[in-house]
Structure formats: C-alpha cells, structure tokens
Ligand code: FES
C-alpha cells in the first residue's frame with residue numbers, strides 16, 4: 001500500500017509492554033516488530049523474515065503468541081504485550097530460560113526469543129488446563145505442533161524440544177520416559 | 185558477558201589431580217544473554233538519529249543500467265538520500281585475496297559502474313527516517329536497464345564453460361595412474377550421474393550492518409564470520425586507515441558460510457553513513473538474501489567406479505559440472521572426498537564450470553564435501569549391492585593407513601572406530617541387507633549409511649589473556665562465535681592453563697580491535713584460535729611468575745621460576761607447596777590492574793609429512809509411505825573422529841545441527857530460479873524449505889575424542905561442518921534400502937519416488 005504523508009502521520013498511542021506503559025507517537029503503518037525494536041529499544045524480539053514465515057518475531061499478545069511482523073502496533077492498544085525481555089521475573093529467570101541455557105538450546109540464539117515466547121504460552125495453557133484436569137500432561141507431539149511455526153537453522157531442534165520438556169517436567173506438566181544425557 | 189552462578193562441572197583427570205576443563209560439557213557462556221534477549225546482534229543497536237537504508241535492486245539479470253528514476257521517491261517525506269552510481273563514493277581498488285585477509289565475497293564493488301551481472305544486484309540504496317519510508321522509496325524508484333541476453337540455463341551455457349586448472353592451489357584435474365586403462369580392464373564397472381540443486385544458507389539472522397561514522401572513525405556493527413577481513417576490506421576500499429575502522433560482531437545469528445566475506449550491502453551502509461553523517465542500518469530482506477549473498481551452486485556429477493569382485497576399488501572418475509557467476513571463479517569442489525578418503529590407484533577428478541547471470545556462489549557448510557559425498561557414497565552403496573557386500577565392509581576394504589591423496593600417513597585417524605561405534609549405536613546388524621524387506625506400521629523402512637569427512641584446516645590466529653587483580657581473567661580475540669560455542673570453549677582452554685574455574689573467565693570476541701583471528705569458516709576456529717589462547721594464557725602465567733619472584737614481599741621471592749606453577753588460582757612452589765600466593769595478591773601488591781599474555785600462533789611444521797583429515801560414519805533410518813512416497817527420516821546416528829573435543833555439549837550441538845541441515849539437503853532444500861528472468865523464485869522461507877521441528881528425528885552424535893597432537897597444541901581439528909557431510913548419501917541409501925528405488929537427484933521428494941513405487 002503506498003505511503004503518503006496522511007497515512008504515515010504519527011498518532012499518540014499507548015502500548016503496554018512487559019507491564020510498562022509506553023506513550024508514544026507511532027506511525028499507524030508500523031509493525032509491532034518495528035516499534036518494539038526501533039522505538040522502544042526492545043531488540044530482544046528478532047527480525048527473521050518480516051513475512052510471517054519464521055517465528056523469530058513472536059511475542060505474546062494477551063498471552064497468545066502472535067507474529068509481531070504481521071501485527072500493526074496501533075492494533076495492540078489496550079492489550080498486554082509480553083516480549084522476551086518480560087519473561088524473567090525481575091532477576092529470576094523463567095524456568096524455560098534456565099532450561100534453554102542449561103541444555104544449550106540456544107546456539108546462535110536468533111530464533112530463541114520467539115521460541116521461548118511460544119513455549120511459554122504452551123506451558124501456561126497446559127498449567128491452566130491442569131487445574132481442572134489434574135492428569136493433564138504435555139506430550140512431545142504437542143510441543144512439536146505448538147512450535148511448528150518457529151524455524152531454527154542451528155540446533156536441529158532436539159535440544160529445544162528437550163529444554164521445553166525439562167521445564168514442563170519441573171513444572172509437573174511432563175513425564176519423561178528416557179533420561180536426558182548429561183553431556184548433551 | 186554475565187557470569188554463570190553455578191559452578192560448572194569439569195571432567196576428572198586421572199593424569200593429575202587438577203580438574204580438566206577442556207572437554208567438559210560446560211553450559212554456554214552466552215546462554216543467559218541469549219535466552220533473555222540481551223545478546224545484541226548487528227541490527228540491535230538502537231542509536232540516536234538512526235537512518236534506515238533499503239537497497240534498490242536491478243530487475244534485469246544482465247546488461248547495463250541506463251538510469252534510476254528517483255524523483256517520486258525523493259519527494260516522499262522522510263526520504264534523506266538516494267545513493268546511486270552517480271553520487272557513490274569512489275572506491276579504492278584492493279587486492280581481492282584470502283591470503284591477505286582482504287577477500288571480497290563478490291569480486292566487484294557496488295555502484296562503481298553501470299554493468300549488471302545478475303537480477304537483484306544493488307544499483308542504489310534508499311535512505312529514510314523510518315524503515316517503511318525507505319522501503320516505499322526503494323519501491324518507487326524505477327530502475328531502467330538495457331537488458332542483454334542473459335546466461336540463465338546451465339545446459340545452454342555448457343559450450344562456454346571453462347575447466348578450472350586449480351582449486352586453492354591444488355592443480356586440476358587430479359590424476360593418479362591411468363583411469364581409462366584401469367577402468368576398461370576392471371571386473372566390475374559402475375557409472376552414474378548425481379545432481380544437487382542450488383541451496384541457500386538462510387541463517388535465521390538476515391545479513392545486517394549498522395554503520396556509524398563520527399567524522400573520523402567508522403564503526404560497523406556487522407553480522408560477519410570474519411571481523412578482521414571485514415575491517416580490512418572496508419577500510420582499504422573506503423580509503424580509511426585500518427585503525428579508524430572497527431567491526432563489531434559480538435553475536436551472529438548463524439552464518440554457515442554466507443557471512444564469511446564482505447558483501448556489497450556493507451559498503452552501501454558505510455557510504456551512506458559517511459554521506460549523511462548519521463548512523464545507518466541496513467538489514468537485507470529474504471529476497472535480497474536469495475539474490476546476492478551467496479549460495480551453494482548446483483552440481484552435475486558424473487561418476488564412474490571400477491572395482492574387483494572382492495570390492496577393492498581399481499579406478500574412479502569424478503567429473504563435476506558446476507556453476508559460478510560472471511564475477512568470480514567460485515568452485516564447488518565436489519571431487520574432494522573422492523580423491524581423499526579411499527585408496528584407489530587410478531583416479532581422475534575434474535571440473536567444468538558454467539558462468540551464469542546469477543549472484544556469486546559462496547562457501548556453504550562443507551562446500552564440495554557434502555555435495556561430493558552425496559555422489560560418491562551413493563555410488564559406493566550401489567556397488568555394495570552389485571557385489572553383495574555389506575556397505576561398511578566395502579568401505580573398510582578400501583581404507584588405507586596413508587592418505588590416498590598425498591600418500592602420507594594420517595596425522596591421526598580413527599575412521600574404523602567411527603564405523604564400529606556408529607553401527608553399534610545405530611543397530612546396523614539388525615538390518616536385513618535386502619531392499620524392501622523391512623516394514624513398520626504400513627511404512628517401508630530403510631537403513632543407510634555413508635562416510636563423513638572434512639579436511640583439517642588451520643590458519644594463523646592470535647589471542648590475549650588477561651589475569652585481573654580481582655582474580656578473574658579475560659580472553660580476547662578477534663574471532664567470532666556464530667552460535668558454535670567459541671565464547672565457551674576459549675575460556676575452557678584458558679581455564680585449563682590458568683588453573684582457575686572458567687566461571688571466573690570472560691571471553692571477549694567479535695571485535696576487530698582485538699588480536700587478529702581468521703575467518704570462522706572451514707571448521708578452523710578451534711584449531712587456529714584455540715592454540716593461541718592456550719599460549720597466551722601460558723604467557724600470562726609466566727609473566728605473573730616473573731613478578732612474584734622479583735617481589736621481595738612474596739613468599740616466592742627468588743625461587744627458581746621453573747619450579748613455580750599455577751594451581752587453583754594460585755602460584756605454587758613445587759618443592760614446598762606451603763609456599764603459595766593467589767593471583768590477585770601478587771597483582772594488588774604490585775599495583776597492577778592486570779597482567780597479560782598475548783600470542784600469535786602460526787601453524788608449525790609438526791604436521792608436515794602427515795595428512796590431517798577428520799572422518800565420520802553416518803547412519804540414517806527412513807520411513808517411506810508405500811503409496812504416497814512420503815519420506816521421513818526417523819533416526820540418525822553420526823560418530824565423528826575430529827580430534828580432541830573442547831566441550832562435549834557444544835560439540836554435540838554442532839554435529840546434530842549439521843545433521844539436521846543435512847536432512848534439509850537430502851529431502852527439502854532447493855533454490856529455484858525463474859528461467860526467463862534469472863530471479864530467485866524461492867526467495868522466502870515458505871518456498872525455500874528448511875527442516876522444521878516436525879522434520880527432526882531422534883539424533884545421536886558421538887565422538888571418538890582422541891587428540892591429534894601433530895595438528896596443534898590442543899589436538900583439536902574442528903567440527904562445524906563434518907556433521908552435514910554424509911547425511912544426504914546416508915538418507916538416499918536408506919531410501920533405496922526401503923524402496924529399491926535409487927534417487928540420484930537431490931532433494932529426494934515424493935514425486936521422484938512415485939513413478940517407481
Ligand atoms: S520476522 Fe515475523 S515471522 Fe519472521
């Protein structure tokens with residue numbers, strides 16, 4: 001769509017990201033990805049394709065994963081945006097972050113932010129469901145399904161899957177059949 | 185870098201009581217930075233008054249540029265500058281050479297003339313206040329070209345191809361004995377043609393450069409596998425003193441070869457920053473990455489193998505037809521493995537290269553090795569069926585204690601153990617050798633194997649090790665960590681020498697102002713930079729000992745220096761272990777903030793008279809749907825002999841990642857060009873298929889882990905590439921075993937199976 005002065009006129013927008021409210025004059029045609037990275041300095045969210053194909057830019061919008069490269073920032077007013085920078089609780093890392101670091105599930109690390117956001121929503125949802133269904137457990141197939149939109153070129157995924165399983169196990173959401181190899 | 189809180193685990197050494205940090209499966213030093221979003225990549229430096237640059241590309245594949253119609257774009261509010269060949273800075277000619285660390289990825293500087301070599305070539309850059317405006321400006325600019333006849337079809341261009349006469353100095357063709365004579369006299373003869381398509385690296389981080397010009401100094405935050413090379417090229421080309429240019433690449437979101445040398449967008453960013461005197465950020469789109477930052481060229485490999493009935497190779501011919509651009513003489517040396525693994529007295533390896541109006545190809549993970557092994561290891565599999573021999577036995581039959589190429593003993597080789605351990609883990613014995621005999625849940629099951637290989641490569645490299653007065657230490661080197669684990673392994677090496685825990689050591693890499701290191705390519709970082717870190721750490725300890733024995737208030741005063749060594753963060757006197765002093769005390773008492781050792785290590789001649797090469801054995805299990813031809817790799821095992829392992833955990837990651845990339849090569853990846861326009865059709869991640877989580881099977885990677893001390897002081901050979909090398913062949917062989925159908929054209933897609941099923 002062509003840009004002209006009218007379309008790109010900035011509009012005062014209030015965005016709530018990781019619990020903090022930012023009041024900013026934003027261009028209505030800017031994507032959430034660009035605003036996060038360029039205007040708010042939250043560069044943890046990555047730009048992999050800008051076409052909705054790679055998942056590197058995934059963030060949580062009201063706890064649901066969205067591709068920030070396909071989301072207009074102005075659409076997010078009034079919603080809770082969570083990015084990788086908001087996953088830890090102060091200095092306490094989210095268990096997913098710990099497990100990813102432990103198992104080496106982040107190699108180059110470029111896909112990691114998106115994957116962690118998607119994985120967090122998967123675990124949160126399962127934990128929620130467990131409240132009404134105590135037997136609820138995640139399966140590897142479910143993990144693979146949830147993360148099917150996130151591409152990683154480095155790891156071959158094995159460690160990513162294992163790190164999510166390890167976290168789920170620690171949160172009582174997963175039952176491991178085989179032990180994880182120490183040196184992997 | 186943040187420090188890990190947990191005390192890392194080390195390997196127990198039986199030799200000495202000291203802990204052995206090298207080899208320990210330490211967590212990555214950068215794990216926390218990467219899982220919290222704090223690791224900054226080239227496009228992650230928000231700067232005041234940032235300008236966004238979007239390259240303008242040629243729609244034509246050849247010919248010349250007539251003009252750029254920029255008026256509409258210039259009128260767009262927010263547009264700052266349109267860089268074109270008319271206003272571009274004149275670039276100084278440089279020697280485009282790897283040896284002098286001034287290698288260009290594309291052998292031509294941008295915007296210096298009007299010639300067009302490929303569709304997607306940069307003809308300008310639109311710079312604006314926001315990314316959207318810059319994108320829109322680039323879109324509004326009309327690029328008017330005079331198109332000429334383009335060379336877009338390999339077959340059509342074959343008559344104009346050339347026969348390269350060397351590959352990195354090795355004369356071509358490679359000839360041993362007399363192939364023709366031996367082949368015609370041999371008992372068993374096999375011939376086949378194997379083809380592999382163009383592939384793109386597609387690292388998850390696009391190529392990016394943030395250029396900052398402060399009137400005197402140029403800083404580039406650049407996604408590169410070689411900060412030193414980038415610094416040299418950019419400085420020399422722009423006529424700046426090298427010390428005025430600094431390349432920072434703390435984190436690289438994957439490279440796999442395509443970020444090895446400087447591509448033109450980096451210079452566009454630098455030129456624009458110098459012109460506007462503002463920081464400029466250029467991030468390539470996936471479509472720009474498809475056109476102009478390199479790819480693995482396609483190969484057409486004609487292979488003939490002669491063998492005795494017992495399975496002893498008598499003659500091999502490997503002729504590869506491949507492609508390059510009109511700008512560079514790139515060679516995908518697919519014959520490399522053929523001439524260097526199995527002994528065979530009569531051999532002919534030759535090449536023919538076609539020039540196309542495509543961007544310049546470049547090194548992509550195991551360039552030549554993985555394309556060549558697909559052909560060689562597939563044909564050996566075919567031979568094993570012809571001879572009724574187990575594929576592993578056939579390979580064992582043809583190994584030798586000496587390298588077939590140089591006829592020198594191996595510096596260190598454990599290839600047989602790779603087959604042994606690999607087949608044990610994989611369960612090769614359970615394989616029914618007859619094709620189409622194994623089934624599972626309605627699927628045809630096939631098991632295949634292949635040999636993996638990668639030559640041992642090392643270059644000169646330097647590092648500095650500092651011991652600080654707080655008892656911590658730093659390792660500095662202008663090498664880079666592409667996700668490979670260099671931050672972690674380098675501090676493990678330092679820890680082992682300094683005798684302190686690696687959690688007290690910080691690695692500082694990815695900055696051209698540190699001691700110089702080679703390109704992170706050719707799997708050479710560990711073998712090149714590792715020995716420099718070791719030697720620098722030894723020098724740092726030596727310097728500390730010198731201070732202590734001259735320090736009258738030290739209990740080590742005047743003691744013989746050869747009897748003092750480091751242990752547990754202290755200097756200890758051998759004859760009387762009660763005489764010890766901790767590092768920080770010595771430094772503090774002498775009012776020193778730190779003490780350092782720096783070392784520049786060049787490959788010495790200890791490997792002279794030997795051939796250095798890594799090997800491996802790779803196994804794949806596939807399931808093929810008997811009606812739909814759908815193929816799934818269900819299990820993979822790789823066992824590699826790559827010298828000493830610096831970190832079991834990061835090493836395994838590298839190997840597994842390579843193996844999954846191999847699945848991409850075997851089953852999915854293929855770049856398609858529009859035959860009329862020369863543009864890449866698969867210029868996005870939807871059409872260019874990369875393995876996703878659902879494609880990833882159970883993978884096991886293991887190592888022989890025996891040092892190769894002749895190669896370097898650490899005995900390490902490097903392992904970034906070997907993991908991918910045998911996968912395509914192992915998979916193709918497994919598909920044959922499952923279905924009885926031999927696919928000799930990658931990727932192996934269901935449509936190729938369907939007509940035979
Ligand atoms: S950047 Fe949004 S999906 Fe790739």
Ligand code: FES
Nearest residue numbers: 108111152153154
């Ligand atoms: S770790 Fe590099 S893309 Fe996933």
